[in-house]
Amino acid sequence: MPSYKGRKCYFDDQHIDNIDYKNVRLLKKFITKYNKITPRYYSGTCLKHQKKLTSAIKNARFMALVGFTK
Amino acid sequence: MTEKTLYEIMFILNPDLGEQQTEKDIKEIKEFITSNGGKVTFDDVWGNKEFAYRIGKYDQGYYVVLNFEMDAQNLAEFNHQLNLNQHVIRHLVIRAPKNYKTITFEELKKEQEKETLETEAKRKEAREKKLKKVERPAKKVAKYVEKPKKVEEPEVPQEGETEVKMPKKKPAKSKISELEDVDEKLKNIINDPDISL
Numbered sequence: 045m046p047s048y049k050g051r052k053c054y055f056d057d058q059h060i061d062n063i064d065y066k067n068v069r070l071l072k073k074f075i076t077k078y079n080k081i082t083p084r085y086y087s088g089t090c091l092k093h094q095k096k097l098t099s100a101i102k103n104a105r106f107m108a109l110v111g112f113t114k
Numbered sequence: 115m116t117e118k119t120l121y122e123i124m125f126i127l128n129p130d131l132g133e134q135q136t137e138k139d140i141k142e143i144k145e146f147i148t149s150n151g152g153k154v155t156f157d158d159v160w161g162n163k164e165f166a167y168r169i170g171k172y173d174q175g176y177y178v179v180l181n182f183e184m185d186a187q188n189l190a191e192f193n194h195q196l197n198l199n200q201h202v203i204r205h206l207v208i209r210a211p212k213n214y215k216t217i218t219f220e221e222l223k224k225e226q227e228k229e230t231l232e233t234e235a236k237r238k239e240a241r242e243k244k245l246k247k248v249e250r251p252a253k254k255v256a257k258y259v260e261k262p263k264k265v266e267e268p269e270v271p272q273e274g275e276t277e278v279k280m281p282k283k284k285p286a287k288s289k290i291s292e293l294e295d296v297d298e299k300l301k302n303i304i305n306d307p308d309i310s311l
Binding site for chain 1: 124126165166167169175177179204206208211212213214217219222225226229
């Protein structure tokens, strides 16, 4: 079993409060290779930031910065 | 209580319009904001950029980002206007969050380049650490390696000698032996009384 004891939310760690949908490189860290949003139990982000992240990714998808599927 | 909220709009223009028409369209949109009691605080033109997926018949579009202040009442009209505009492929209006910092496209690119460099440096460090960790078992292996090295050094000339000698000797021997064999056979054949030539 992998241990999730010491892991932290990435955005808490980097002090990123507002997730910008234009920053595609940051969003791609939390997207699988099939362009799906990684679940919280894989990425370890906290709920507050996961919600912001999903909205940012969905905005980026609408503006064709990130694909819906691959 | 008429505090105007800060919005951010990103819209994609048709890439086949040409420079003059795109400038005109951007101007028109800006004028619409100013004429409705708004104010453009920041503008950034990304230029032509490829889509992640196909929209209609277009593979790329002309991206423009604007930050502006406007009343919420006029925003609906603004959205409606953009929907009617046929040069605009897509648009997205977002309320800018608190402590919002505007970032141009070039700055974003620079940041991303920096990140790539940092990640590469980290990977290099990780590799070096791994190599250092692997050194301990490598010492054990080195002992095993030393023996064949010692053996190899004398072996190499031997092999070379054997390689050099064997082809010299073997064919010589074989040739001579073959010739001798053939001679013997011939003699036998010639001396055979049963065979009449």
